[in-house]
Amino acid sequence: MVILSKQNSFFNGVPLIDLSKPDSKNLIVNACEEFGFFKVISHDVPMEFISKLESEAIKFFSSPLSEKLKAGPADPFGYGNKQIGTNGDFGWVEHILVSTNSEFNYQKFASILGVNPENIRAAVNDYVSAVKKMSCDILEMLAEGLNIHPTNVFSKLLMDENSDSVFRLNHYPPCSEIEGLNDNNNNNNLIGFGEHTDPQIISILRSNNTSGLQILLKDGHWISVPPDEHSFFVNVGDSLQVMTNGRFKSVKHRVLANSVKSRLSMIYFGGPPLSEKIAPLPSLMEGEDSSLYKEFTWFEYKKSAYKTRLADNRLIHFEKIAAS
Ligand SMILES: C=C1C[C@]23C[C@@]1(O)CC[C@H]2[C@@]12CC[C@H](O)[C@@](C)(C(=O)O1)[C@H]2[C@@H]3C(=O)O
């Protein structure tokens, strides 16, 4: 029996994983089951990579809107302003979305920044490579914690040369008008990025020290995640929910805009190759036929996901109807 030490394993209500500690694999499993979310410290992503990318992003987002729009529209890759996806979702946010594998047209960004496209490409590549390595370490610890062999069942999907992973930079400008907005609970809330789950396997988020991120708990309450520029935050995505046959739940999260400070976040979304079948791992099913989900590939899931609104439950179309 595994006895989990709860001591020092929470940070303001959010599970805290110290990657240097030997018991972290069990704590990660616990966090994925209870929250679908956790904070990571003692990682080995160099601060130099984070700062370099952050300064390139600040330069880009500080450019005149007319210049930034030249790197859009986000279809889904490129620059987007207030628009999230193409199905009618909006937020107080501007963003850049790039594919981590295909040759993205960095020239578009570079001409705006007036820099060599190699600089921005190198900043994204250095950062993404380090964060991808950390994602794989976490996924391998997860597999070990679940007693799955080989332990690279999840990480090999991110390591595959055809892995369909994406990287996103979000900038939430401060909004002074929030003070005038009131919801029924007397809160001043302006949505930066509306509630949703991430479709991929795992998402790794790093932000500056501006608050805004919230996660939905199993009991239906939203909690604010205190920002920490030196740490990373990990989300279970829909695909990991399916691969664990619902044992882990993809976490609903959202971002509220801030009235005084701007928030800058960078998120790596680790996804499988398009042709990969997304199905529960046999060792996590009670019997051969106990999958909660119909068979589908990541391509089929993505195609369907891109037709949905942000807050929709995208997995519902792939769930088996329970026999009565
Ligand atoms: C409204 C949408 C934006 C999104 C594609 C979608 O149709 C539904 C999923 C959204 C999401 C959420 C997590 C990531 O930010 C994202 C890049 C992704 O893979 O799924 C976005 C999509 C997007 O902005 O293109």
Ligand SMILES: O=C(O)CCC(=O)C(=O)O
């Ligand atoms: O910007 C953030 O802090 C979170 C954004 C997010 O959840 C996303 O881009 O999917």
Ligand SMILES: [Fe+2]
């Ligand atoms: Fe998200």
